[in-house]
Amino acid sequence: MVWKRRSYTYTKAQAPVLSGDLEEDLDLEEDEDLEVFSKNPSLAVGSSVSSSVVQGSLVHSPGALVRSSGSMVNQYGLEEEEEEEEEEARGGVPTRDLFVTVDHPESHVTAIETFIVYRVLARTTRGDFDSSEYEVHRRYQDFLWLRGKLEEGHPTLIIHPLPEKFVMKGLVERFSEDFIETRRRALQTFLSKTAEHPMLSRSPQLKVFLTEQDLTAIKKQGPSFLSRMGDSVRAAAIAVRGVRARPQEFGAMQDYADEFSCKMSALDKVTQRIIKEQNEYLEELSQYGPLYSQWAELEADLSEPLRGVAGCLDLCGRETEEQLRHLTEVLQPTLHQYLLCADTLKTVLRRRDHIQAEFEAKNDALASSAVSKKGDLETLKEEAAGLEERVESANSALKGDWARWGDAMRYDLREALVSTADKNQDYYEKCLAVWETFLLSQKTPPGQEED
Amino acid sequence: MVERETALLKKIDINVAESEKRSGKNTVNMQETYTVYLIEIRWVVERGGLPVGDSPWRRYSEFELLRTYLLVTYPFVVIPPLPEKRAEFVWHKLSADNLDPDFVERRRLGLENFLIRVASHSVLSKDKIFYQFLTEEKGWREAVLETGFQDKADSRLKSLSATLRVKNPDKSFTDLKQYSDELNSAISHLLRVRAKVADRMYGVYKVHGNYGRIFSEWSAIEKEMGDGLQSAGHHMDTHSASVDDILEEEEHYADQLKEYLFYTDALRSVCRKHELIQYELEMAVLDLASKKQQREELTTGAVRVFSLKGMSSKLFGQESPEQRESRLAALQQSIQASEDAVLDKNQECREFMRMSWEEVKRFKEQKDRELREALISYAIMQISMCKKVGDNMGTATCDPHHVTRTM
Numbered sequence: 001m002v003w004k005r006r007s008y009t010y011t012k013a014q015a016p017v018l019s020g021d022l023e024e025d026l027d028l029e030e031d032e033d034l035e036v037f038s039k040n041p042s043l044a045v046g047s048s049v050s051s052s053v054v055q056g057s058l059v060h061s062p063g064a065l066v067r068s069s070g071s072m073v074n075q076y077g078l079e080e081e082e083e084e085e086e087e088e089a090r091g092g093v094p095t096r097d098l099f100v101t102v103d104h105p106e107s108h109v110t111a112i113e114t115f116i117v118y119r120v121l122a123r124t125t126r127g128d129f130d131s132s133e134y135e136v137h138r139r140y141q142d143f144l145w146l147r148g149k150l151e152e153g154h155p156t157l158i159i160h161p162l163p164e165k166f167v168m169k170g171l172v173e174r175f176s177e178d179f180i181e182t183r184r185r186a187l188q189t190f191l192s193k194t195a196e197h198p199m200l201s202r203s204p205q206l207k208v209f210l211t212e213q214d215l216t217a218i219k220k221q222g223p224s225f226l227s228r229m230g231d232s233v234r235a236a237a238i239a240v241r242g243v244r245a246r247p248q249e250f251g252a253m254q255d256y257a258d259e260f261s262c263k264m265s266a267l268d269k270v271t272q273r274i275i276k277e278q279n280e281y282l283e284e285l286s287q288y289g290p291l292y293s294q295w296a297e298l299e300a301d302l303s304e305p306l307r308g309v310a311g312c313l314d315l316c317g318r319e320t321e322e323q324l325r326h327l328t329e330v331l332q333p334t335l336h337q338y339l340l341c342a343d344t345l346k347t348v349l350r351r352r353d354h355i356q357a358e359f360e361a362k363n364d365a366l367a368s369s370a371v372s373k374k375g376d377l378e379t380l381k382e383e384a385a386g387l388e389e390r391v392e393s394a395n396s397a398l399k400g401d402w403a404r405w406g407d408a409m410r411y412d413l414r415e416a417l418v419s420t421a422d423k424n425q426d427y428y429e430k431c432l433a434v435w436e437t438f439l440l441s442q443k444t445p446p447g448q449e450e451d
Numbered sequence: 452m453v454e455r456e457t458a459l460l461k462k463i464d465i466n467v468a469e470s471e472k473r474s475g476k477n478t479v480n481m482q483e484t485y486t487v488y489l490i491e492i493r494w495v496v497e498r499g500g501l502p503v504g505d506s507p508w509r510r511y512s513e514f515e516l517l518r519t520y521l522l523v524t525y526p527f528v529v530i531p532p533l534p535e536k537r538a539e540f541v542w543h544k545l546s547a548d549n550l551d552p553d554f555v556e557r558r559r560l561g562l563e564n565f566l567i568r569v570a571s572h573s574v575l576s577k578d579k580i581f582y583q584f585l586t587e588e589k590g591w592r593e594a595v596l597e598t599g600f601q602d603k604a605d606s607r608l609k610s611l612s613a614t615l616r617v618k619n620p621d622k623s624f625t626d627l628k629q630y631s632d633e634l635n636s637a638i639s640h641l642l643r644v645r646a647k648v649a650d651r652m653y654g655v656y657k658v659h660g661n662y663g664r665i666f667s668e669w670s671a672i673e674k675e676m677g678d679g680l681q682s683a684g685h686h687m688d689t690h691s692a693s694v695d696d697i698l699e700e701e702e703h704y705a706d707q708l709k710e711y712l713f714y715t716d717a718l719r720s721v722c723r724k725h726e727l728i729q730y731e732l733e734m735a736v737l738d739l740a741s742k743k744q745q746r747e748e749l750t751t752g753a754v755r756v757f758s759l760k761g762m763s764s765k766l767f768g769q770e771s772p773e774q775r776e777s778r779l780a781a782l783q784q785s786i787q788a789s790e791d792a793v794l795d796k797n798q799e800c801r802e803f804m805r806m807s808w809e810e811v812k813r814f815k816e817q818k819d820r821e822l823r824e825a826l827i828s829y830a831i832m833q834i835s836m837c838k839k840v841g842d843n844m845g846t847a848t849c850d851p852h853h854v855t856r857t858m
Contacts, residue, residue: 256672263669270661277658281651288644295637298630301819305826312830410676417683428841435833442827 098124098195100210102188105180108139115139116180118187122210134211140165142209143187145219149205150194155351156398157200158405160193161340162186185333193408199397243353244360247395253402254349261342268335275332278324282317289313308438315434319427326423334416338409345405348398355394359387459576460567463503465585466491467563470555471508485510486555488562492585504586511536514562516595517584521575523600526724527807528575529814531568532713534561540642540705542650557706564710610723613730621804624725627811631718638712642705649698660691689843697836704832707825711818718814721807728803732796739789746782749775 104119122134143162150159163186166179194200208218292310296303362384366377455461469489477483487508494501514533521530538554548554566585569575580598583591666684670677 259672260669263665263672266665267662267669270658270665273661274655274658277651277654281648281655284644284648284651288641288648291637291641291644295634295641298633298637299819302822305823309826309829312833410673414676414679421683425841428837432834432837432841435830435837439827439830439834442823442830 096196097126098122098201100188100191100195102184102191105184115141116183118184120191120210129207129211131211136210136213136215138209138215140183140187142215142219143190145215146205146209147190150200150203153203153205154199154397156348156355156394157197157401158341158344158348158398159197159200160190161337161344162190164340182333185329186337189337197404199401243357246353246356249399250349250352250395253345257342257345257349261339261346264335264339264342268332268339271327271332271335275324275327278320278327282320282324285313285317285320289317305442308441312434312438316431319430319434323423323427326420331416331420334412338413341405341409352394352398355387356391359384359391362387455571457571457573457576459570459582462495462498463570464493464495465563465566465570466493467559467566470559472550473510484550486550486558488559490566490585505588507584507586507588507591509584511558511562513584513592514565516592517581518565519604520580520595520598520600521569521578522720523604524578524598525574527721527803527810528572529714529717529721529810530575531565531572532710532717533565534558534706535709535713540639540646540709542646542653557702561706561710605724605727610727613727614723617726617730618733620726620729623808624722624804628719628722631715631722635712635715638708638715642708642712645701645705649701653694653698656691656694658691659687663688663691686843690840693840693843700832700836704825704829707821711822714814714818718811721811725803725807728796728800732793732800735789735793735796739786739793742782742786742789746779746786749779749782 099122101121102118103121105116106119108115108117117137117139120134120136120138122129122136124132140162147159147162150157163183194203194206200206209215212218289310292306292313296306296310299306362380366380366384467488468491470486471489472484473487474482474484487510489506489508491506492503494503511533515536518530518533521528534557537549538551569581575581580591580595583594587594663684666680666687670680670684673680
């Protein structure tokens with residue numbers, strides 16, 4: 001299998017905008033593929049993106065499946081090398097040094113509310129972590145907090161979505177096993193993908209999330225809420241004006257995001273429909289088989305083949321259950337997550353547009369002759385330069401991450417579709433065997449059959 | 452399926468070759484559209500293969516008339532059933548319309564099957580009316596009515612009354628009746644659920660068709676996965692379309708089960724006839740007993756049981772010895788007739804039981820054999836379906852490495 005090394009080289013220009021108060025906690029090692037973050041983004045030299053995005057055929061590790069759940073133990077050992085190749089294909093850091101799992105959902109009851117708490121395990125070889133293993137307990141709101149912080153810090157990076165908030169949909173219970181399990185898997189995927197991301201895995205908030213026992217104190221910190229308000233008001237004002245000269249490549253990305261969103265939504269719906277129909281099919285099938293057994297009780301010679309058919313139908317029913325399980329646990333969640341990703345894409349593109357619009361507004365102010373004092377002019381020029389930097393870095397971050405995301409998306413969806421097709425293949429092979437066994441039993445006269 | 456056991460089938464081939472729509476006035480003088488079927492009889496190949504008779508066109512109601520005639524004329528035979536009058540056990544795609552071409556086609560096969568079964572029966576195949584049905588366009592209807600079979604038919608009331616009042620039906624017949632009731636129930640339940648399963652399966656396959664369209668559209672925006680998605684979409688379409696053939700084959704299986712469902716009615720007919728004859732025998736015996744008793748009373752003068760005669764003789768005085776003598780003589784004759792009747796009925800009863808029991812035995816063997824074959828062909832159908840669909844899946848994925856490479 002031919003594969004090409006991908007490297008996502010982020011230069012200083014692509015340094016993420018950090019939220020001020022946590023800079024002191026940074027102590028990042030140099031990594032050959034990652035440059036050290038500059039604490040002051042405006043010092044960054046505006047250089048173009050040098051991420052080498054290779055088009056063309058892609059690596060596919062045979063047999064390697066995306067594991068959205070399961071113990072970390074599987075990820076070590078003999079399969080490490082395969083894992084590395086796989087990770088590169090998925091757009092991950094070549095050397096994985098942080099592994100996370102989300103498991104053991106438990107009900108937590110307080111005077112005010114009841115909620116589910118998940119156990120989050122982290123294993124790492126990174127030096128910036130004090131220990132190599134951590135165990136904390138987190139609820140859904142904590143994950144929301146983490147993602148919000150990551151978005152703040154990296155507004156134009158594509159961050160994996162979280163499972164949706166609970167919506168009363170029919171009779172689905174908030175605490176139903178299925179709902180909790182689906183949510184757990186999605187949370188697991190979110191954390192794994194974040195830990196794999198070359199930039200996001202270095203986020204201080206991620207570290208805090210994985211290591212601090214009590215998150216409540218830290219969550220209360222941060223100026224974010226009010227400043228975000230301010231930001232969004234400004235953003236809204238600019239949005240009304242809109243961005244003028246959006247570079248063509250981002251326009252193309254916008255079109256792609258819209259189309260992709262459409263397709264994912266459609267696929268999600270179709271898959272849900274199939275699951276529903278398959279469930280109803282199973283229900284009817286479960287009544288069908290036993291009727292042959294009941295008939296067999298009325299018969300003499302005919303009783304044996306009738307029971308045979310009943311047995312076959314029963315076994316085929318079980319295979320159908322297996323097929324359905326795969327749809328519900330693998331294909332459906334993957335499609336749904338990429339549907340949510342599509343929204344993230346659009347959000348990220350929107351933010352980039354805002355950043356550019358802000359710069360354009362500043363430029364307009366500069367160009368207009370309303371500026372009187374020379375001092376004001378200088379300030380304006382500095383501010384404009386700063387905003388230009390922001391635009392550059394936002395663009396590079398987005399372009400780099402877009403390519404990375406695209407690879408991961410293609411890998412994940414391909415895996416999900418191929419594994420579903422394999423499961424279907426499996427189903428037909430197993431059913432075939434069941435009926436052939438029955439046929440064989442009918443060819444030998446009764447009484448001479450072997451087991 | 453049919454061995455040429457009878458003299459009739461050794462001579463001729465029977466085919467219900469075609470169907471046609473006709474319009475005409477029905478019995479209440481209203482215009483209606485109906486279907487007629489062409490009955491083609493030919494000499495067997497060894498005898499030249501040329502057509503025999505008029506090749507009549509017959510409609511379903513004429514088949515019904517023939518069957519009723521056979522039921523009345525040969526009550527000890529398990530008469531083969533006709534295909535269903537109205538489409539039952541339908542699932543959503545299947546039409547319940549009698550004029551629907553698929554329904555007409557399946558009915559054509561069913562009618563042909565009926566004729567061949569009658570022709571392969573040792574007794575029924577010799578019937579003249581049956582042969583006329585196969586070969587004479589005109590005059591068949593008059594001929595069958597002329598046999599007066601309708602007068603011979605047991606009224607429903609008589610039959611029902613017998614069923615309710617018979618005291619000692621033969622145990623093997625009561626068992627048979629119970630068996631046919633239970634079998635009827637089992638098969639109809641099975642067919643109902645089968646139809647629902649087919650319906651659901653159809654739904655699952657058809658929804659997969661939507662994948663095809665979406666994958667196609669999606670492939671347009673993906674540079675790298677485009678080919679793979681196109682391929683996947685195509686396979687989804689094929690998969691989705693394959694269900695039509697699968698379910699059509701299953702309908703044939705369902706038709707085989709339906710035939711035996713309707714056979715249970717024929718079995719019940721035989722049981723009812725037995726009950727009727729047995730009941731008539733019991734009535735004849737009772738009748739004889741009461742007449743003998745009357746004779747006794749008349750002879751001894753003792754009135755043991757209340758009778759109108761006894762009452763009236765008390766009120767109006769006894770009759771003269773001459774009157775008594777003549778009455779006694781009449782009674783004696785009546786008793787003689789009754790005794791003959793009992794003997795005849797007894798004979799009829801025994802004959803009926805003997806002949807029908809042989810018939811039932813033959814039928815049971817046929818049923819076990821044919822239903823076993825039906826189950827086997829059902830398994831074969833499932834296997835070929837798995838192979839066909841599995842192959843389609845296979846070319847889509849496994850070469851999964853082919854598809855994924857292009858994806």
